Amino acid sequence: MTQATTPLRTEVAGGVGESPTRPDGALKVRGEFAYSSDMWADDMLWGATLRSPHPYATIRSVDVSAALALPGVYAVLTHEDVPGHNIYGLEHPDQPVLAETVVRYQGEPVAIVAAEHPETARRAADAIVVDYEVREPVTDAEAALDPAAPVLHPHHPTGNVVRHVVIRRGAPDPVADVVVTGEYTVGMQDQAFLGPESGLAVPAEDGGVDLYIATQWLHVDQTQVAHALGLPVSKVRLHLAGVGGAFGAREDLSMQVHACMLALHTGKPVKIVYGREESFFGHVHRHPAVLRYEHGATKSGELVYVKARMILDGGAYASTTAAVAGNAATLGVGPYQVPNVAVDCWGMYTNNPPCGAMRGFGAVQAAFAYESQMDRLAAALELDPVELRMRNAVAEGSVMPTGQVIDSPAPVAELLRRLRERPLPPPAAIPADLREMPGGVSNTTHGEGVVRGVGFGVGIKNVGFSEGFDDYSTARVRLEVIAGEPVVSVHTAAAEVGQGLVTLQAQIARTELGVPRVTILPANTAVGSAGSSSASRQSYVTGGAVRAACVAVRTEVLERASDRAGRAVTDLAEVDLVGLLGSAAVEHTVEWRHRPTFPLDPTTGQGNAHVQYAFAAHRAVVDVDVELGLVRVVELACAQDVGRAMNPDAVVGQIHGGTAQGLGLAVMEEIQVVDGRIRNPSFTDYLIPTVLDMPPMSVDVLELADPHAPYGLRGVGEPPTISSTPAVVAAIRAATGRALTRIPVRPEHVVGD
């Protein structure tokens, strides 16, 4: 790793900068870690959900009598049974808990059932009779812009436009020597976490409910659930159950309110577990996009302007579409210095599946387009694509299209230089090992018709919540003596979703307090909000909160030690904690915020909207069977600046996983939506990379500290997902000469006419 930071003075093993193993690792390999779908209670019931088969329809009537008559059925509930407000949503409350008179997407929940066996619950759901008047769905996001299009949310003030983001910088009509244009399309990607939506709601004696749930943000769930149940927030207690991956798909509610409604109605614990097919209907997806770009440059390859018009299909409900559009627009020209920028980005309502957060959050769609454009521009200029990128790369001090100055390291050119200088993998072996050929053991080629290609991609991502959002986390840190030994306990509501935040919180506590024994308490709503495990923000924000709470504890301990010693004690290492504390505990709860961000000007898109920028770059090497259109990725090399590698092994793990999801979007992953209907809701038909699809990945981690961030760290999780996709596609283009303007790339795009 390349380090430009001062090493921390860590006297205790397992602190910041080391890679201790996960505290939950042993439980997970033993099969003893309790995920949300593993919850169980005596006498519990199973919930099931009846969903709309139509993308757009009016509900004339719902008849639940046949379902209620089935033996073993305890409850069948519809919108009439929602105790509080039948509406929720992360940014715009626009989505009913259960549909009332209209359904706006295939899979929208209409009724819920509780029964003593999951099969009974499913059969009861099937027995509910819904009389639909089917309507013509709006399935084209661009057509939804047409003033004549049906308005899907009559109360929304701007018709079918969830948000239109405008960015204007520099001259309105710039002129350039060389101009390239392109239209790019991004298919709908699924987060495809492995642990399905699930949880257990337990009715409580105080009339409230305890919900054991896999989520990314306990408190935003709590607020929405309480609102829908008509209960005070204090009576809706959420407990984080084991989370089987998230990637954005657990930001929105799925079965939370449903399980609570059934539990409160029946007085029994109710468990809901989606199957894989239902999961495809149970969460939002990555926005499909159409992106039209025009890049102008001088003859020597300096960018003069970028114009972009992006349309993101938000589907039936807003979810985080507005913020996704904000990201796509503000990051829309990529990590490049561009003096003149005109970006318009529309996030749209349609009757397609709702779209919202997925790792990369708007930056992914834009990056495929701007990186494809950079390659096209390099070709027009007869310049090396890496050279063109390095010549235009942002650096610390560069101005973004929003007017925001990048005020911490931005080593974009350095990332690219490192990748370019990396030795290339050797050519495919002869005779070929079939497992290393495109098509694999399908035995489609022994090397004939196989062409190798190399491509590069680089991306930019904002870290943390942007545009003026009050983004904070809360940590409670307690130091006490247990069995003759000092012990620190850390309590936050931050969601461990697999990324290793539990490990990191303990590392921070060890470094700040010099105490080896640290316990991470279960995350729940008994402590203040930690914000979301998304936007690559938890190491920064909850990490910052844990550090701040540790500092408060340390300060008090040193004060007590000074009082006792009658002199100033300034080093915790001098303090006999066991003697000083005795049976007393020192505890502090701190709410910690990163520096504020600001809204974008609605007409110019100017504003310091982002907290921090993060960068990653990839080089992809592919072998393509140009006769059959089959692709095998041979190697993916990543270079990323992480500011400070808080846990180097976990950092590399994030980069591997993000890279894999980017590869998936490049060549295999797409939810096929036809006329508003999902055609492939299964892992048989929605393909995510297997170990045979993934190549060896090398990772080059830079540590150029961000002076504004705790420990200098930079968010890690999302950037690699952004840059691996365009790198893979560029490599396929290099092998085939095809334009490849749509992802995922399919065999027919490679073979073509």
Place this chain on the structure above:
Amino acid sequence: MRVTVEVNGQQRTADDVWPGESLLYVLRERLGLPGSKNACEQGECGSCTVYLDGVPVCACLVAAGQVEGRQVRTVEGLADGENLDPVQEAFVRTGAVQCGFCTPGLVVAAHDLIRRNPHPSDPEIREALAGNLCRCTGYEKILDAVRLAASTVDGVR
């Protein structure tokens, strides 16, 4: 119906089993063994991999009635008390576990691989694990884990 099966060396009985239930459901919901995971329940992801009479299978694809009188070994049955199996130990040490939902299935699949082939090559590891999906790791550290387990193992228990 009643199902009697040996699980991790113990005779177990489940009553009132609906004939449509899978082995996975019986393990998870009737026998208190939720370690085998319910990620796809259609045999695509390998998260529910268990040994059935010594052969790895997707527990979601086995009907409960098919295991009557047979032997099942789940991820919960790999460790020797407090001591993790070398494959489990290697997964923890190499950082092959993130969210961990794929882990039980991968641990059983890797355990089976090393039992059959104590020193697998990388292509052999990839082939053996191709039926197990992981969404978090990109598989790189899972390969590390299997290599480590193979290098340290003097006979997988």
